[in-house]
Amino acid sequence: MKKKIISILSAAVLAFPLFQFSADAAGQLPFTLTAPEHIAITYLNGNDSLTTCQLTWSQNTSMSEWCTRMANSETHNDAVKELETMGYSELSYTAQMDWSIDSTEDWHYNAYWDTDGWDSDNVKRLGEWAYTYFQGGADITNDEWVFRDMGDISDPEDMTWYGCHTEGNDYLGWKDVLKEGQYIVVNTEDGGQHAQFDLVNHTVNVRMRWLVTATKLEPAADGSADQVKIGSEWSQIASLGKDAASSVSVGAGDIAAPVIRDLHYTAAEFNGFPVIAFYLDVPDTLSNALVKAQANGGSISLRTEARVPDGEWVELQGDWTVKSGEIQTKLQMLAENAKNVTNGTPIELRCRYDCEPGGETAGFSTEFSNVLTISAEAMQISSETAPAETAAAASTTKTANAPSTQQKALSWLWILLLIVAVIVLLIIIFLLTRRNKEDKK
Numbered sequence: 001m002k003k004k005i006i007s008i009l010s011a012a013v014l015a016f017p018l019f020q021f022s023a024d025a026a027g028q029l030p031f032t033l034t035a036p037e038h039i040a041i042t043y044l045n046g047n048d049s050l051t052t053c054q055l056t057w058s059q060n061t062s063m064s065e066w067c068t069r070m071a072n073s074e075t076h077n078d079a080v081k082e083l084e085t086m087g088y089s090e091l092s093y094t095a096q097m098d099w100s101i102d103s104t105e106d107w108h109y110n111a112y113w114d115t116d117g118w119d120s121d122n123v124k125r126l127g128e129w130a131y132t133y134f135q136g137g138a139d140i141t142n143d144e145w146v147f148r149d150m151g152d153i154s155d156p157e158d159m160t161w162y163g164c165h166t167e168g169n170d171y172l173g174w175k176d177v178l179k180e181g182q183y184i185v186v187n188t189e190d191g192g193q194h195a196q197f198d199l200v201n202h203t204v205n206v207r208m209r210w211l212v213t214a215t216k217l218e219p220a221a222d223g224s225a226d227q228v229k230i231g232s233e234w235s236q237i238a239s240l241g242k243d244a245a246s247s248v249s250v251g252a253g254d255i256a257a258p259v260i261r262d263l264h265y266t267a268a269e270f271n272g273f274p275v276i277a278f279y280l281d282v283p284d285t286l287s288n289a290l291v292k293a294q295a296n297g298g299s300i301s302l303r304t305e306a307r308v309p310d311g312e313w314v315e316l317q318g319d320w321t322v323k324s325g326e327i328q329t330k331l332q333m334l335a336e337n338a339k340n341v342t343n344g345t346p347i348e349l350r351c352r353y354d355c356e357p358g359g360e361t362a363g364f365s366t367e368f369s370n371v372l373t374i375s376a377e378a379m380q381i382s383s384e385t386a387p388a389e390t391a392a393a394a395s396t397t398k399t400a401n402a403p404s405t406q407q408k409a410l411s412w413l414w415i416l417l418l419i420v421a422v423i424v425l426l427i428i429i430f431l432l433t434r435r436n437k438e439d440k441k
Contacts, residue, residue, distance in 0.1 A: 029091075029212065030082050032062040033230065036095055036208040038288045039238035040295035041146075042247070043199065049148050050186055050196045053240060055097055056143040056295040057208055058287040059136065061324035063093075067138035068325030074267055075326070090215040095134040097146060099206045101182045101197075104237055107207070108177060114211070114229055117171075127171040128160045132211075138323045140282055141290040146206075150174040153185060153193040161195070199241035208235045249296060249357040252364045254289045258302065258351045263372035266328060273332040274377055275318075278349065282324045289355075290322060298358030303365075304329045306349045308338050308376070313350070322353075335379040345376040 036057040044052045069079040083091055096113060100106045108130060112119065116133065117126035126132060128151075134144050151161025151174055163173030174195060182202055183195040197204055212230040219226055239245070259281045268275040280302070293300050301320045304327075305313040314337045318329030329349075335341055350371045356363040 028086055029214070029230070030079065030086065031066040032060060033210060033212065033232050034060050035233045035235040036210065037235065037284075038291040039206065039208055039235050040247070040291050041204070041206050041238050041240045042295045043240060044145075048145065050188075050194055051150060052145050052148045053204075054143055054295060055146045055206065055208075056141060056291050057095065057235070058141045058291050059210075061140070061282050063210075064138055064140050064282070064324035067136075068323055071138055072326060084217055087217050088214045089217045091212065093136065093210050093212040094132075095136055095142070095208055096211055097131040097134070097144075097206055097208050098234070099131075099204060101179070101204055102202055104205055114231060116211075122168075124164075124169045125171050127163055127173050127177075129172075129174050129177050138325065139321050140287050140323055141294050143294055147197070147204075150195045153195065154191070197241065201242060203239050203241040203243040205237050205239050207237050209233065247296060248292065249359060249361045250289045250292045250298070250300075250355060251357075252355075252366075254292075255286060255300070255353055255355060255366050256283070257367040258353060258369035260327075260349075260351055260369050260372060263349055263374045265374070265377070268328070270317075270330040271332055273330060273335055273379060275328055275330050276349070276374060277326045277328045278372060279325065280322070280327050280351075282322060286322065286353075293355060293357055296358030298356040298361075298363075300353050300355045302327065302351055303354050304349065304351045305368075306331070306334045306347055308334070308341060308345055308347060311338055314338075316349075331379065338379075341376045341379040343375075343377060346373050347376045348373050 036059060038056075038058045040056045042054045042056070044054060046052075066079065069075040083089070098107045098109045098113075100108070112125045113130065113132050117124055117130060119125050128149065131144075131146055134142065136142050149160060151158040153161055153175075156162065159169075159173060161173045161175050163171055163176055165171075178195065182198065184198050185193050186196050187193055210232040212232075214228045214230065216226050216228065260278045261281070263276060263278045266275045266277050286300075290300050300322060302322055303320070304316045304318060306316055306329075307313045314334050316329045316331065316333050319327045331347075334347065341347075348371050351369045353366040354363070355365065
């Protein structure tokens with residue numbers, strides 16, 4: 001079934017009946033809508049453009065878990081049904097970033113941010129300086145590069161810097177939204193001139209919010225909008241530059257061991273081996289640490305291991321990014337290590353976080369989580385004689401790989417369809433031959 005998450009359409013709303021903005025509808029969603037959390041902004045020191053910064057933020061576990069359910073083929077349909085009970089057929093959400101220099105009041109938000117930058121006549125009203133659309137997903141943290149391109153000051157036709165005022169476009173450029181003294185002009189090797197924030201003497205403040213787009217299941221009888229836009233509250237402010245607080249790296253004491261629960265089999269397989277899953281709890285302290293690490297060029301990943309009795313712990317392949325909801329992992333590596341796993345053998349599973357704080361701070365790992373146990377399905381590995389250079393690729397097969405009942409049924413179905421096709425073809429040939437004979441008479 002096609003996923004119900006769609007991209008927000010570029011269209012009008014203010015007086016145009018396609019979109020309706022509603023702050024009150026936040027309580028009618030399949031997740032709890034709160035502002036983006038743990039915002040961080042970091043200057044990349046010219047590693048991309050002169051002005052590029054990395055914006056990092058997290059979402060609450062309710063939003064992350066809903067995205068996980070929508071992306072999982074086993075839970076997707078139930079998530080869609082829940083959405084339909086709320087009167088919506090489709091739903092998506094994006095993040096927006098507003099900014100201000102040397103002030104926490106002089107923001108650039110206006111009503112066009114509620115409509116993705118378009119007015120009621122489908123005219124674009126916001127320039128590249130308005131960050132109205134960051135697509136997210138199930139991961140707890142996300143990041144985007146911002147302030148990457150302010151245009152070329154030396155080119156009078158550069159719409160990024162000077163704006164655009166033509167039919168179908170009527171928006172300000174960076175030149176119009178920056179004040180004198182807030183930036184310096186840098187001459188580049190290609191002969192251009194580009195603006196750069198003066199972070200020594202000024203402070204860039206940013207804030208974020210979510211914008212949800214929900215499509216109604218049934219058109220309204222009164223002819224009102226078929227889609228509803230729902231905005232979250234604005235987040236706390238993050239700063240960069242003169243008055244910004246110094247960033248702090250993630251330390252070993254900032255992250256506790258994972259807490260996992262509900263280990264179970266999924267309907268999926270990987271290379272003929274079972275795929276199991278469990279649920280991961282993501283506390284606020286972990287979300288904060290994730291943003292800190294990611295903002296500093298680091299990462300926090302999930303390492304999952306399993307073993308059979310008297311066996312060693314084996315790292316498994318599977319989900320490694322931190323998200324709320326179901327985490328899937330594959331048993332192939334365990335089967336290859338154990339060689340022969342009989343039906344009912346207890347399999348133990350545990351996890352830990354591996355953290356690279358970024359910068360010059362050394363990486364570390366947390367303690368392992370609580371251990372979960374599940375009974376194994378039979379997995380037997382047989383080694384084949386092969387040249388050393390191909391042994392890794394050819395040494396393992398699952399002897400329990402006989403066709404399943406479903407596979408056998410599909411095989412017979414294809415044979416039946418082939419027989420029917422041959423019969424139909426013979427009938428057509430017979431009728432055509434008979435018709436030709438009649439025509440000759």
